[in-house]
Amino acid sequence: MSKVLQQELVALSGNEAVAYAFKQARPHVASAFPITPQTEMMHKFAEFVANGESTAEMILVESEHSAMSAAVGAAAAGARTITATSSAGFALMWEVVYIAASLRLPIQMALVNRALSGNINIHCDHSDSMGGRDAGWIHHFCENAQEAYDTGLINFRISEHMDVRLPAMVNYDGFIISHKEDALYLLNDDAAFDFVGPYKHKYTLLDPARPLTVGPLDLTDYYFEHKWSQLETYPRVFDVARDVFDEFADLTGRRYGFWEEYKLDDADLVMVVLGSSAGTAKDVIDEYRDKGVKVGLLKLRMFRPFPAEQLQPVLAGRKAIAVLDRSASFGGWGGPVFTEIRSAAYGLPGAAPIHNWIYGLGGRDFELGHAAEVIEALQKIAAGGEQPIHNLLGCRA
Numbered sequence: 001m002s003k004v005l006q007q008e009l010v011a012l013s014g015n016e017a018v019a020y021a022f023k024q025a026r027p028h029v030a031s032a033f034p035i036t037p038q039t040e041m042m043h044k045f046a047e048f049v050a051n052g053e054s055t056a057e058m059i060l061v062e063s064e065h066s067a068m069s070a071a072v073g074a075a076a077a078g079a080r081t082i083t084a085t086s087s088a089g090f091a092l093m094w095e096v097v098y099i100a101a102s103l104r105l106p107i108q109m110a111l112v113n114r115a116l117s118g119n120i121n122i123h124c125d126h127s128d129s130m131g132g133r134d135a136g137w138i139h140h141f142c143e144n145a146q147e148a149y150d151t152g153l154i155n156f157r158i159s160e161h162m163d164v165r166l167p168a169m170v171n172y173d174g175f176i177i178s179h180k181e182d183a184l185y186l187l188n189d190d191a192a193f194d195f196v197g198p199y200k201h202k203y204t205l206l207d208p209a210r211p212l213t214v215g216p217l218d219l220t221d222y223y224f225e226h227k228w229s230q231l232e233t234y235p236r237v238f239d240v241a242r243d244v245f246d247e248f249a250d251l252t253g254r255r256y257g258f259w260e261e262y263k264l265d266d267a268d269l270v271m272v273v274l275g276s277s278a279g280t281a282k283d284v285i286d287e288y289r290d291k292g293v294k295v296g297l298l299k300l301r302m303f304r305p306f307p308a309e310q311l312q313p314v315l316a317g318r319k320a321i322a323v324l325d326r327s328a329s330f331g332g333w334g335g336p337v338f339t340e341i342r343s344a345a346y347g348l349p350g351a352a353p354i355h356n357w358i359y360g361l362g363g364r365d366f367e368l369g370h371a372a373e374v375i376e377a378l379q380k381i382a383a384g385g386e387q388p389i390h391n392l393l394g395c396r397a
Contacts, residue, residue, distance in 0.1 A: 004253040007185040014145040014177035017184060018084075018110045018170060019044035021152025023054045024192035027108070028079035028199070031059040031070035035089040036122045037174040038112040042084050056082075064089035068096035068107075075105035076214050078204030080156075083107065086174060087114035090128045094135075100167045101136025102230060103214060104202070106159040107167040109137075110152070113275070113326075114174040115362045123363020124174040126274065126327040129303075130336045136230065138168035138237060139304040141274040143260075145182035147301075148172040150254060153187075156196045157244045163236045165202055171303075173276040175363070187252065195251055234305040241302070258307040260299040261314070263289060267296030268319040269378040270352075272341055274300050277324065277359075277366045284371035295375050300337065308344035315345045318352040319382035322374045324393070326360040334390055353381055359393035370394055 012020070019041050022030070030049070032042040048054040059070045067083050075081045085093060090111060100107050111129050115121040129139060138159055142148040148170055155168035172178060187195070203212060218226060241258070249255035262282050264270065271281055278299040288295050298314065315321065323342075325335025332339065338356035345351050357374055360366050370393045381387050 005187065005191055005251055007187055007252065009183060010186055011181050011183055012145060013040070013179055013181050014148045014172050015041035015112065015179065016044050017145040017149035017182075018152045018172070019048070020186060021149045021192070022082045022108065022110070023048045024187070024189050025080065025108070025153065025156050025196045026054070026193055027056045027082045029059060029071070029074035029081045030056045031061055031067040031074070031081070031083045033061050033064050033067045033085070033089065035064065035086045037114060037178045038084045038086040038089070038110065041110050041112065041178070045082075064092040065096060068093040068100065071107045072096055072100050072103065072105060075100070075107050076103060076205050078201035078206060080199035081105075081107050082109070084110035084112070086112045087116055087128045090132060091116060094132070097132055097135045097137065099215065104165040104230070104233075105167055106165055108152070108155055108159070109167065109169040111169045111171050112174045112178045113171055121362040122174070124176055124326070125361045125363065126171075126325075129169070129171050130327040130329075133304055133336060136166065137304060138166055138302070140168070140170055140301055141303060142170060142172040142177065142301075143276055143278045143299065144184075145177055145180070146184040146254070148177060149184055149186065150248065150252070150256065153192055153196055154244055154248055154256065158237065158241050160199065161240045162200070162202065164233065164240050166233060166237070171275070176276045185252070191251070195248065237305050238307060238310065256301060258300075258302040258310055259314075260301060262297035262299065264296035264298060264314070267294050268382060269293070269295040269375065270298055270315075270318050270321045271295065271371070271374060271378075272298045272300065272321065272323045272337065274303065274326065274337060277326065280366050280368060281371045284368050284375065288372075288375050293375065293379065295378065303337070306340050306344075308340070311341075311344050312348060315341070315352070316348045317350070320378045321345070321352050321354045322357060322378050323354060324357045324359055324374070328358055328361065355381060355387055355389055355391065357391045357393050364394050367394065
């Protein structure tokens with residue numbers, strides 16, 4: 001094991017932390033359009049460009065659709081490329097988000113999670129990222145600014161690997177993480193870049209000796225096969241990611257995985273969450289552990305590709321599982337995380353009952369009492385009591 005590097009302890013908001021990670025990766029191109037609560041992230045990156053700390057070409061465009069279009073053009077030309085957005089800005093990128101993944105362009109994006117309209121709301125939920133969960137990007141969710149910074153670096157290594165070549169997004173909760181100042185450790189610029197490494201493109205539009213077509217018309221004779229070749233890529237992400245996580249742990253002392261387990265080894269009752277709510281859940285789990293309740297937390301970090309097979313041993317042998325979704329799947333049977341967890345657990349011997357809670361829409365606080373409410377319900381479920389499959393937390397409906 002290599003020696004853990006000395007790092008600087010600083011106070012930064014989540015937006016500033018991710019801007020530092022993106023700057024340290026030395027991108028060639030940054031395409032940007034403002035939207036709350038992402039704006040300050042690209043403001044900070046633009047500051048690095050203005051003062052000479054970054055040599056990236058800043059492309060300031062007229063919309064988020066154009067931001068992703070510019071990112072696709074730059075990446076196809078062979079450039080390491082970054083962008084960022086939130087909420088309706090991500091939705092406006094929709095068409096080009098799919099194109100980026102289909103063209104196997106490892107663009108890096110900060111998605112600062114915010115509710116989608118209507119009604120207009122600038123606060124956090126996960127409806128934006130969940131709306132794009134099937135577009136083909138790698139999705140990581142973060143609990144705090146430290147994770148957002150680290151993931152900002154880690155994603156370059158995973159998505160740019162020649163066995164992967166997929167775009168990646170670092171998801172972190174709007175205002176809760178993006179604007180809150182937190183204490184975190186930063187690598188120095190050289191160490192961070194040594195970890196990320198210089199960019200190697202797989203193809204470039206700028207090589208006349210190797211002409212190629214990008215984004216041609218693809219009708220019934222070949223489209224299916226091209227989509228299948230893309231689908232075959234996603235299982236490879238897991239092996240690449242494990243190696244990157246190990247290397248980052250050796251470098252920083254901070255170990256990541258597809259998920260984080262908190263007091264889960266002997267837990268009969270399990271809460272599953274994404275993002276900043278994990279911190280609140282951990283505090284309440286500590287209280288119930290002191291009371292002798294065997295409850296633990298499964299904090300998902302990688303949501304796409306979804307690590308279903310890897311999770312199955314973790315889900316097996318439990319008495320009750322609660323999946324908390326900070327987004328609704330309108331017309332669906334449960335939230336997006338719930339449907340994935342339920343599918344992963346399907347057919348497991350003695351599979352535990354799995355129940356869903358929708359919470360925190362539009363920035364509604366996830367309170368200590370809400371976590372306690374879920375744990376109390378899990379106790380009743382494990383004892384054979386009645387509980388609806390689908391539940392609301394903190395809603396006055």
